[in-house]
Amino acid sequence: MMAQLPGLGQFRRDKSAAVIASIVMGIVLAALPFLIGSGLGNSWLRIVDFAMLYIMLALGLNIVVGFAGLLDLGYIAFYAVGAYLYALLASPQFGLHYPVWLIIPAGAALAGFFGALLGAPTLRLRGDYLAIVTLGFGEIVRIFLNNLNAPINITNGPQGISGIDPLHFGGVTLAKPISFLGFTIPSLHAYYYLFLGLALFIVFVTIRLENSRIGRAWVAIREDEIAAKACGINTRNIKLLAFTMGASFGGVAGGLFAGFQGFVSPESFNLMESIMVLCMVVLGGMGNIPGVILGGVMLTILPEIFRHGAGPVQLALFGKILLDPEALRMLLFGLALIVVMLYRPAGLWPSTTRRREFKGESTTDVLKEGE
């Protein structure tokens, strides 16, 4: 055993390498909005801001799907809960204007509560059956939001809620350029830093959870629920915890989305969005945090590249636009998904475990027999 442990020198080297890597990473992340803003323009900066939100969503769903192995097709409902809570508590809809630091945690808590609400009746379900119920749940939330404008108008129905307060802290609003020590930080840049900060916080929480007693219990349930019970794991509570934690990340992202966009409507929370987030998790590398982050970034940016690139490329090749870029975008996107799944079935950046799993290293077949 001792022989396998890395020597102390090795450990120091790894540590200093990690420090250098994180410093470089930090500089890149800090400079990114300026590079993109000046090089590609504000529309791309907006896309990067959205990528941050999707990273949070993907990490939340990863807890449920990747760690605990519970297939959830209605995850976007928690995003909706966070977004609508923000919209209702900080907009002219009810004339309420609560501060952000109160609404975002409240959104996380409410979404977490909804997560438990979804989890409780589905505890005995797995796989396909769970997927169907969660899919239904996601649709129910969306349809509720769509129809809660009568008899009492709460959500303003399909028109959605507009005029939502931008994210602001005290007198400082992120919707306008912020002057700070002689610097001026444009609005989109400020949003970027806020989202980045929260995304990093969520990454941190996820990593800590993964390497804990709780994280191991999640994976144990994914691997074999009966054996997990026999190890003294209260599978009911631990599963509910997975739903709650995952949902609360979605709630945070939802609140930020509402404040960023200034407008929410039920349309933003349809099944396609749930599938999209699930794709981020699966394509990136289920259960592996760097993989899921990569998935979130790729799947936010790829469709946009296709959208922006499809027109000019056709013009260059054929001299005219043959296919509507908007339609072509999803076509190419679907193709990309298929290619990834064919050549990297464990995801773009799988955990070492899953990589081994898919490579099918020599295994005894005992475990496959099951009961």
Next chain:
Amino acid sequence: MSHSLLEARAIGKNFGGVTALRDVSLTIKQGEIYGLIGPNGAGKTTFFNVLTGLYHPDGGEIVFAGETLQASAPHKVAKRGIARTFQNIRLFANMTAMENVMVGRHARTHAGVLGAVLHDRRTVNEEAAIRQRAEELLHYVNIADRADDLARNLSYGDQRRLEIARALATEPKLLALDEPAAGMNGAETGDLRELIEGIRKDGITVLLIEHDVKLVMGLCDRVAVLDYGEKICEDIPSVVQNDPKVIEAYLGGSLA
């Protein structure tokens, strides 16, 4: 050896019209190795599942360490001090051997979400203790060199050992082994026998379901025989071996 650890009183279990267990009563004493044998379909595993809370018995009660065991809550049974292995090995296949044993510590540790995120001193110490205990147990069952391998990649015999290590991680008073020697060759069975005897020496009572009659007779202090869901015999091995009812159950009735 006289103090009883587990008392099953008139346990009954039906599946639809099929009676899997009928009024099965048995007593396991502190510190003994107790064998449970019987032909296929006699109800041994059903008894195990009732004992460990996977099934709810239709009748009877189980008293463990002086208190009634609440049925149908396997995780509570594990906390009370009964650990088990499974007939068809049930490991966490895509976790390492080390992680498998660490999961076994779940019942005896407490860190929650806050502790995990904040890494307070108690959580950090607890995590270190979990890791250390898991390492010790892997050494104990003699697979420490496979600690970082995925459970699914272990050899069959090592998987059986790992399952025992994981069960021991829950600090059981009673270790219930469901056919641990199934599919093992002679040498592996010999090692297993040593392992079980060592576990008993460490003060853990063992309940053993096994088909390998030689192993059971050589290892167990007392043996109970189930046939068609009923206990037909319970005694020391030499008596059980010569009991006409047992011989009939295994070899069929006489022609007369």
